[in-house]
Amino acid sequence: MSSKPSDPVIEALTLREVFALLWSGKWLVLATAFGVTLLTIFWALSLPNIYRSEALLSPNQQEQTGGLSDFASRYGGLASLAGFSVNDLANNDVAIGLETLKSRRFISSFIAKHDILVQLMAAKDWNAETRVLEIDANVYNADTETWTRSVSPPLTVTPSDLEAHRAFLEILDVDEKGSDGLVRISVEHVSPDIASQWVAWLIEDLNAVIRLKDIAEAERAISYLESQIQETSVAELRNVFFSLIEQQTQTVMLAKISEEYFLRTIDPPVAPDYKDRPGRTVIVILGGLLGGTLGIAIVLLIAVFRRAT
Numbered sequence: 001m002s003s004k005p006s007d008p009v010i011e012a013l014t015l016r017e018v019f020a021l022l023w024s025g026k027w028l029v030l031a032t033a034f035g036v037t038l039l040t041i042f043w044a045l046s047l048p049n050i051y052r053s054e055a056l057l058s059p060n061q062q063e064q065t066g067g068l069s070d071f072a073s074r075y076g077g078l079a080s081l082a083g084f085s086v087n088d089l090a091n092n093d094v095a096i097g098l099e100t101l102k103s104r105r106f107i108s109s110f111i112a113k114h115d116i117l118v119q120l121m122a123a124k125d126w127n128a129e130t131r132v133l134e135i136d137a138n139v140y141n142a143d144t145e146t147w148t149r150s151v152s153p154p155l156t157v158t159p160s161d162l163e164a165h166r167a168f169l170e171i172l173d174v175d176e177k178g179s180d181g182l183v184r185i186s187v188e189h190v191s192p193d194i195a196s197q198w199v200a201w202l203i204e205d206l207n208a209v210i211r212l213k214d215i216a217e218a219e220r221a222i223s224y225l226e227s228q229i230q231e232t233s234v235a236e237l238r239n240v241f242f243s244l245i246e247q248q249t250q251t252v253m254l255a256k257i258s259e260e261y262f263l264r265t266i267d268p269p270v271a272p273d274y275k276d277r278p279g280r281t282v283i284v285i286l287g288g289l290l291g292g293t294l295g296i297a298i299v300l301l302i303a304v305f306r307r308a309t
Contacts, residue, residue: 018300025299032295033288040287044280048125051192052276055199056267057183059094060260097262098174098183101206107168108161110205118142119194120167121159122149126191133191172202183263192271199269203260210262211255218248218255 022029100106111117119133122140126133135142139149147157155163175184185202189195225241225248232238255261 021299021303022296025295025302028299029292029295032298033291036291036294037284037288040284040291044278044283044287047278047280048190049275050188050190050277051126051195051272051274052186052188053192053195053199053269053272054184054186055203055265055269057185057203057263058266059097059181059183060258060262060264094176094183097206097210098176100209101174101185101202102169102172104162104165106206106209107165110202111161111164111168113205114198114201116194116198117159117164119189119191120164120171122147123190123194131191131193133194182266187269188276192273196269196271203263203265203269207260207262211258214261215252215255218251221248222252 111120118135118140122135124134124136124139137148139147141148147159149157151157159167171188173184173186173188175186185199187195187198187202189198222245225245229238229241232241
C-alpha cells in the first residue's frame with residue numbers, strides 16, 4: 001500500500017532545516033533587528049524625561065480623634081438615647097481625607113487656585129540648564145495665551161475640569177498601604193521643580209481643607225450639644241454632652257493652631273536630580289529583541305511560502 005504524499009505546506013521543518021534557513025537568511029534577520037533597533041533609539045530619545053517627587057507623611061488622625069473614640073466606647077449607647085451619635089463626630093478618617101485629595105472637587109479647585117492647567121496639559125519638555133518648562137505650541141500658544149490643540153467632541157479646545165482631573169490622577173500617586181502607617185504622596189512631571197512644588201501645595205491645601213471642615217463640623221457639634229444640654233434633665237447625659245463639648249473645643253483649638261493638622265510632614269518633597277523614567281536602555285534592548293524576532297519570523301514565513309509554491 002503506497003503512502004500518501006505529504007503536503008509540502010504543512011510538512012514540518014526539522015531543527016537542522018530551521019537552522020539552515022536562519023543561517024542563509026542571517027542578513028535579513030540582522031537587517032530587520034538593526035532597523036527596528038534604530039527606530040527604537042529615535043523613539044526613545046524623543047521621549048521626555050519624567051521626574052518623580054515624593055513626600056513622606058504621618059497622619060494626625062489618631063491624635064485628633066482618640067478622645068472621641070474613648071467617649072464613643074463609653075457613652076455611645078447612652079448618648080444615642082437622645083438621638084445623638086458620638087461616632088458621627090469622629091469622622092476625621094485618613095482614608096476619607098486621602099480620597100478627598102483625589103476627588104474631582106479638590107483637584108479642580110487645586111488647578112484653578114494655582115493656575116497650573118497649562119503646565120498640566122501642555123507641558124512638552126524641560127530645559128535642565130535654564131530650568132524652564134517648554135510648552136507644546138500645538139496644544140497651547142503661550143504668546144496669545146490661547147489653547148490651540150485639535151480635539152474631537154466631546155472634548156473641547158480648552159480642557160474641561162473633568163479632563164484635567166483625569167490627567168492629574170495619571171501623574172498623582174497616593175500610597176497609604178504601607179505597614180508603617182505612613183502616607184506617601186508623589187507627583188510625576190517633565191519638570192522636577194514643578195513636581196516638587198505640586199506635592200508641597202497638595203499637602204498644604206489638603207491640610208487646609210480638612211482643617212476648615214473639622215472646625216466647621218466641631219462648631220456645629222458644639223451648638224448642637226449645647227442645645228441638647230438645655231433640653232435634657234438627665235444628669236448623666238448632661239455630663240456626657242459637657243465632655244463632648246470639651247472634646248470638640250479641643251478639636252477647634254488644635255485645628256486653628258496647627259497648619260499640618262491632617263498630615264504631618266516627615267520627609268518633604270524635593271526636586272529630584274535624576275529622572276524616574278523612561279528607561280531608554282531597556283527600551284532599546286527590547287526593541288532589538290523584537291526586531292530579531294521579527295526578522296526570524298520573516299525568514300521562516302518566506303521559507304514556508306516557497307515550499308508551498
